[in-house]
Amino acid sequence: MMELLHEWLIAPFDYGFMRRAAVAGLALSLAAPPMGVFLMLRGMSLIGDAMAHAILPGVALGFLLAGFSLPAMSLGGVLSGLLIAVLAGSVSQMTGHREDSAMASFFLISLAAGVMLVSLGGSSVDLTHVLFGSILAVNSTALVLIAAISSVIVITLALIFRALVVECLDPLFLRGQGKQGSLVHGIFLGLVVLNLTAGFQTLGTLMAVGLMMLPATTARFWSKRLEGLIIIAIMLAVFASLGGLLLSYHLSVPSGPAIILLAGVGYVLSALLGRHHSLRAKLRRHAVPLGTPETH
Amino acid sequence: MTETPPSRLELHDLQLAQANRTVLEHVSGRFRDGAITALVGANGAGKSTLIQGIMGMLRPVAGRVVCTAPKERRAWLPQQLALDLTFPMSVEELVMTGSWPSHGALTGYCARHYRRGREVMARLGISHLAHRPLGELSGGQRQRALIGRTLMQEAELLLLDEPFANVDAETVEVLMTVLRDMAAEGATIIVVLHDMEQLARLAEEVVVLTGGHARWTTAQALLQSQPAHLGSARLALGIPGIDA
Numbered sequence: 001m002m003e004l005l006h007e008w009l010i011a012p013f014d015y016g017f018m019r020r021a022a023v024a025g026l027a028l029s030l031a032a033p034p035m036g037v038f039l040m041l042r043g044m045s046l047i048g049d050a051m052a053h054a055i056l057p058g059v060a061l062g063f064l065l066a067g068f069s070l071p072a073m074s075l076g077g078v079l080s081g082l083l084i085a086v087l088a089g090s091v092s093q094m095t096g097h098r099e100d101s102a103m104a105s106f107f108l109i110s111l112a113a114g115v116m117l118v119s120l121g122g123s124s125v126d127l128t129h130v131l132f133g134s135i136l137a138v139n140s141t142a143l144v145l146i147a148a149i150s151s152v153i154v155i156t157l158a159l160i161f162r163a164l165v166v167e168c169l170d171p172l173f174l175r176g177q178g179k180q181g182s183l184v185h186g187i188f189l190g191l192v193v194l195n196l197t198a199g200f201q202t203l204g205t206l207m208a209v210g211l212m213m214l215p216a217t218t219a220r221f222w223s224k225r226l227e228g229l230i231i232i233a234i235m236l237a238v239f240a241s242l243g244g245l246l247l248s249y250h251l252s253v254p255s256g257p258a259i260i261l262l263a264g265v266g267y268v269l270s271a272l273l274g275r276h277h278s279l280r281a282k283l284r285r286h287a288v289p290l291g292t293p294e295t296h
Numbered sequence: 297m298t299e300t301p302p303s304r305l306e307l308h309d310l311q312l313a314q315a316n317r318t319v320l321e322h323v324s325g326r327f328r329d330g331a332i333t334a335l336v337g338a339n340g341a342g343k344s345t346l347i348q349g350i351m352g353m354l355r356p357v358a359g360r361v362v363c364t365a366p367k368e369r370r371a372w373l374p375q376q377l378a379l380d381l382t383f384p385m386s387v388e389e390l391v392m393t394g395s396w397p398s399h400g401a402l403t404g405y406c407a408r409h410y411r412r413g414r415e416v417m418a419r420l421g422i423s424h425l426a427h428r429p430l431g432e433l434s435g436g437q438r439q440r441a442l443i444g445r446t447l448m449q450e451a452e453l454l455l456l457d458e459p460f461a462n463v464d465a466e467t468v469e470v471l472m473t474v475l476r477d478m479a480a481e482g483a484t485i486i487v488v489l490h491d492m493e494q495l496a497r498l499a500e501e502v503v504v505l506t507g508g509h510a511r512w513t514t515a516q517a518l519l520q521s522q523p524a525h526l527g528s529a530r531l532a533l534g535i536p537g538i539d540a
Contacts, residue, residue, distance in 0.1 A: 169390075170380070172374055173372075175353055223384070
């Protein structure tokens with residue numbers, strides 16, 4: 001039994017590429033889910049998806065100019081993502097249209113531009129790599145970059161945490177203090193772009209958002225507290241990353257989709273069986289009697 | 297010669313506009329420290345506009361607002377709350393956010409802060425709701441929690457836009473007591489009110505907004521100009537004595 005467990009869970013990590021993939025997955029699992037929790041709480045769950053498309057033209061341009069250079073592609077991705085976020089915000093302010101409609105327009109333009117750019121300078125294999133990533137091909141340079149970006153995200157998030165909470169909960173309270181709510185919002189969107197840029201190498205531009213959003217939306221079925229949501233989302237992301245890698249290794253399936261699909265299974269099970277707002281919770285006929293002291 | 301009472305909030309020939317249309321002009325006056333001032337006027341008279349101007353959220357077209365209260369000690373409870381009730385936060389956590397502006401972004405709360413938070417909740421009669429999520433509160437309970445946040449903030453300037461609307465009678469009593477105590481401790485409180493009975497019980501001074509102008513008067517003078525039988529009827533603008 002122990003041998004079987006060792007063979008399934010430990011032995012695959014004897015290989016260097018699996019160890020690097022695991023570390024990359026863990027780094028992303030620490031940084032991405034908290035961002036996803038805040039996106040979800042701000043009613044911006046689909047903005048992450050839009051931003052994932054927005055980084056594509058920059059990644060493609062980096063690829064065209066410097067070949068398969070991760071720093072060049074990442075820099076391109078960050079610049080392109082930030083540019084699209086600023087453009088969408090400006091168009092929204094100028095026209096009075098909602099930010100999500102401007103974002104939707106720009107992400108479709110970005111997706112088309114990115115695919116066009118990659119097709120002009122590379123093969124369909126390159127395109128597949130950019131779109132869907134390859135966590136098993138993460139080298140040491142990529143690993144350092146992913147770990148550095150994830151660290152920056154976690155530290156910055158800690159610095160703006162209280163302002164972000166107050167801005168989500170009650171933007172007028174923040175404005176009343178003379179604090180720049182739009183600055184907090186801008187830094188947060190910048191972190192989303194950074195996070196997606198870190199994720200594209202491993203999961204691809206299209207699936208990087210999965211590790212951000214799925215653990216966050218799943219956690220909502222298990223906790224009503226902000227800290228609880230963040231901790232549960234991180235645990236789910238770690239489980240999905242390592243579990244997906246092992247499935248990919250043993251079943252010879254692509255690693256990115258395996259990770260995201262495992263997170264997806266967690267979401268569906270939680271929607272059925274979770275503690276709050278799930279099907280099970282809806283069917284349960286139970287109420288705490290009057291006079292019972294309330295707990296956390 | 298009488299001494300001018302201290303005032304941390306003064307308006308000097310203020311002109312405020314919404315969407316390029318002047319709402320208020322030539323508004324000059326001072327709000328006395330330690331007093332509760334009622335802001336009255338018909339719908340559209342400019343009450344919310346004046347509050348936005350005082351809070352610095354609406355830039356004056358002309359004139360100026362002089363406020364010596366530090367920004368972290370200014371609190372505003374708008375009528376239309378921007379509060380996200382689905383946000384996973386408990387009553388205690390909401391009350392504690394009041395200490396955040398002066399506390400800083402990184403320092404953790406210590407036992408003293410939590411003790412003060414518990415005192416504030418006890419004062420407002422919401423200790424038993426400390427761990428309840430905001431989304432599960434009634435309108436009155438939510439209003440008490442929001443006032444708790446301003447108490448935690450140790451607000452020197454407090455602006456409230458119809459704080460007793462859709463709130464139960466017991467909560468009105470609790471909130472009135474707390475507001476009177478805050479004023480007695482020296483806070484400058486401005487309350488938008490429509491109810492004459494509430495105005496009579498709470499406010500000492502009144503600012504009446506009509507026709508784009510503001511007139512300062514006392515609650516006593518305003519009430520003397522009102523028929524007594526109006527009771528709790530809503531202030532009807534246009535009644536002789538209220539018009540500027």
